Amino acid sequence: MNDIVTIFPRRTMDTRHIPRRIRLLILIAGAAGLLAACGGASSEPTTVEVSAVDFAFEDLPATVAAGSTLTLTNNAEKELHELVALRLPDDENRSAADIVANPGDVVSLFPSVETVLIAPPGEDGVPVVGTGTLTEPGRYLIICAIPTGADPGEYLAAAAESEGGPPDVPGGPPHFINGMYGEITVEG
Numbered sequence: 034m035n036d037i038v039t040i041f042p043r044r045t046m047d048t049r050h051i052p053r054r055i056r057l058l059i060l061i062a063g064a065a066g067l068l069a070a071c072g073g074a075s076s077e078p079t080t081v082e083v084s085a086v087d088f089a090f091e092d093l094p095a096t097v098a099a100g101s102t103l104t105l106t107n108n109a110e111k112e113l114h115e116l117v118a119l120r121l122p123d124d125e126n127r128s129a130a131d132i133v134a135n136p137g138d139v140v141s142l143f144p145s146v147e148t149v150l151i152a153p154p155g156e157d158g159v160p161v162v163g164t165g166t167l168t169e170p171g172r173y174l175i176i177c178a179i180p181t182g183a184d185p186g187e188y189l190a191a192a193a194e195s196e197g198g199p200p201d202v203p204g205g206p207p208h209f210i211n212g213m214y215g216e217i218t219v220e221g
């Protein structure tokens with residue numbers, strides 16, 4: 034009677050005995066599966082919760098799929114915060130840090146605002162421009178332009194009266210000057 038080793042010789046389990054072409058196909062199939070898994074994860078629109086602190090955005094993703102929605106929660110105690118998403122021109126190659134270093138360049142981007150979420154201290158934000166959804170692929174500059182030290186109630190009241198213009202309230206430089214900025218790439 035043949036023993037099991039004779040019927041299933043151990044050497045057949047050694048991948049060195051699988052023809053090279055077959056091994057390559059197995060490897061390609063595995064890599065394709067991995068790519069499909071990654072592609073699927075990044076192409077689905079999601080809701081991304083961003084937090085605001087003095088003076089930074091936390092949990093800002095580097096990339097999101099087109100159609101993803103941002104929400105804002107303000108974890109600061111006194112300062113009002115906002116999330117302004119500005120679509121950058123396709124030929125703009127500077128980093129967010131280089132752009133905000135030139136406040137005049139930031140102001141010139143205001144017509145490209147995609148959405149504005151505003152959140153009083155300790156509260157969840159509400160959209161005041163757009164819906165928080167980023168639909169068009171490309172790079173977006175994310176800033177908070179609230180004047181440093183502005184009274185939240187005073188600012189919101191002035192914003193309601195300014196009908197889209199910049200609210201005129203006492204305060205220091207905009208928060209992005211203090212480092213409250215970032216960028217997101219929307220992938221199509």
Ligand SMILES: [Cu+2]
Nearest residue numbers: 114115177208
């Ligand atoms: Cu802010």
